[in-house]
Amino acid sequence: MTTVEARPAPFTFEPASTALLVIDMQRDFLLPGGFGETLGNDVSHLRRTIAPLAALLAEWRAAGLTVIHTREGHLPDLSDCPPAKLARGAPSMRIGDEGPLGRILVRGEYGHDIVDELAPAPGEPVIDKPGKGAFYATELGALLDERKVTSLVVTGVTTEVCVHTTVREANDRGYECLVLADCVGSYFPEFQRVGLDMIAAQGGIFGWVADSTDVLRALQEES
Ligand code: C5J
Numbered sequence: 001m002t003t004v005e006a007r008p009a010p011f012t013f014e015p016a017s018t019a020l021l022v023i024d025m026q027r028d029f030l031l032p033g034g035f036g037e038t039l040g041n042d043v044s045h046l047r048r049t050i051a052p053l054a055a056l057l058a059e060w061r062a063a064g065l066t067v068i069h070t071r072e073g074h075l076p077d078l079s080d081c082p083p084a085k086l087a088r089g090a091p092s093m094r095i096g097d098e099g100p101l102g103r104i105l106v107r108g109e110y111g112h113d114i115v116d117e118l119a120p121a122p123g124e125p126v127i128d129k130p131g132k133g134a135f136y137a138t139e140l141g142a143l144l145d146e147r148k149v150t151s152l153v154v155t156g157v158t159t160e161v162c163v164h165t166t167v168r169e170a171n172d173r174g175y176e177c178l179v180l181a182d183c184v185g186s187y188f189p190e191f192q193r194v195g196l197d198m199i200a201a202q203g204g205i206f207g208w209v210a211d212s213t214d215v216l217r218a219l220q221e222e223s
Contacts, residue, residue: 001013001014002014002015002218002219002221002222003218004178004208004210004214004215004217004218005210005214006178006200006208006209006210006214007200007204007208007209007210008200008201008203008204008208009203009204009208011176011178011208011210013151013153013176013178014150014151015063015065015219015222016065017148017149017150017151018065018066018149018150018151018152018153019065019066019067019068019144019147019149019151019152019153020056020057020060020065020066020067020068020152020153020155021068021070021134021152021153021154021155021156021166022053022057022067022068022069022070022114022118022155022156023070023134023154023155023156023157023162023163023166023184024070024071024072024156024157024158024162025049025050025053025069025114025115025118025156025157026071026072026073026111026112026113026114026115027101027110027111027112027113027114027115028099028101028104028105028111028112029043029046029157029158030043030046030047030050030115030157031043031101031111031115033100033101034099034100034101034111035093035099035100035101035104035105035111036187038092038093038099038100039092041187042187043187045185045186045187045188045189045192046157046158046185046186046187047185048182048185049155049156049157049182049183049184049185050115050117050118051117052180052182052183052211052212052213053118053155053156053183053212054117054118055212055216056155056180056183056212056215056216057118059216059219059220060153060219061121063219063222063223066147066149067120067121067124068124068125068126068127068140068143069114069118069120069124069125069126069127070126070127070128070129070134070138070140070156070162070166071107071112071113071114071126071127071128071129072105072129072130072131072132072162073105073106073107073109073112073128073129073130074095074096074105074106074107074130075106075107076103076106076107076108078095078096078106080130080137081095081096081130099111107128114126125143127139127140127143131165132161132162132165132166133162133165133166133168133169134162134165134166134169134170135166135169135170135173136169141173144175149175150174150175150176151175151176151177151178152167152170152175152176152177152178153177153178153180153215154166154167154170154177154178154179154180154184154207155179155180155183155184155212156183156184157184157185157186158184158185158186158187158191159184159185159186159191159192159195159196160186160188160191160192160194160195163179163184163195164195164198164199164206167179167199167206167207168206170207171206171207176207176208177199177206177207177208178207178208178209178210178215179196179199179207179208179209179210180209180210180211180212180215181196181209181210181211182211182212182213183212184196196209
């Protein structure tokens, strides 16, 4: 067992039954000039997660542990995109429109894929998800069962949307979730702070919160 300093209390996990989940680190959300920025967001709030996540990925892979990536997006004919999601808000561009990095959030487009710095290694599963949560309409639950995963170290974007939706459902499904504050990002600093506080509140109502350096230290002590 490995123990990480975390809030609201230390987080203990068995590395062999723990997956590092990397949520939606896609160009559409992170690249300057991409979809996220066209909506008026400051992508630097998300881009600060890339370096610590790349360092953690390197160590996690070196230890031979499970990594799973997700991508939010839709089929080219948008048949898996609920009309309500397509119509939501009043953005300058919508899902499926031709954006600066290809059709926005459409599978197979340049912008839909993961940023170069965090490209999946050969053999690492990439879960394509039409929703905000990583379990809805995906094979993630079956994959975790198959690999006997019981704990998740959760990273990615955005903290209050896809990370939160996934952690809440993972918690309901019985997974113990450690969310890494420096490896999750929100376009809104206030949502980042409150989103993390919500996870750890009430004795860890959805999970635990730590920094990637806490996990790296625990992995190094282990080896
Ligand atoms: C959003 C996500 N924010 N990956 N997607 O629309 O959090």
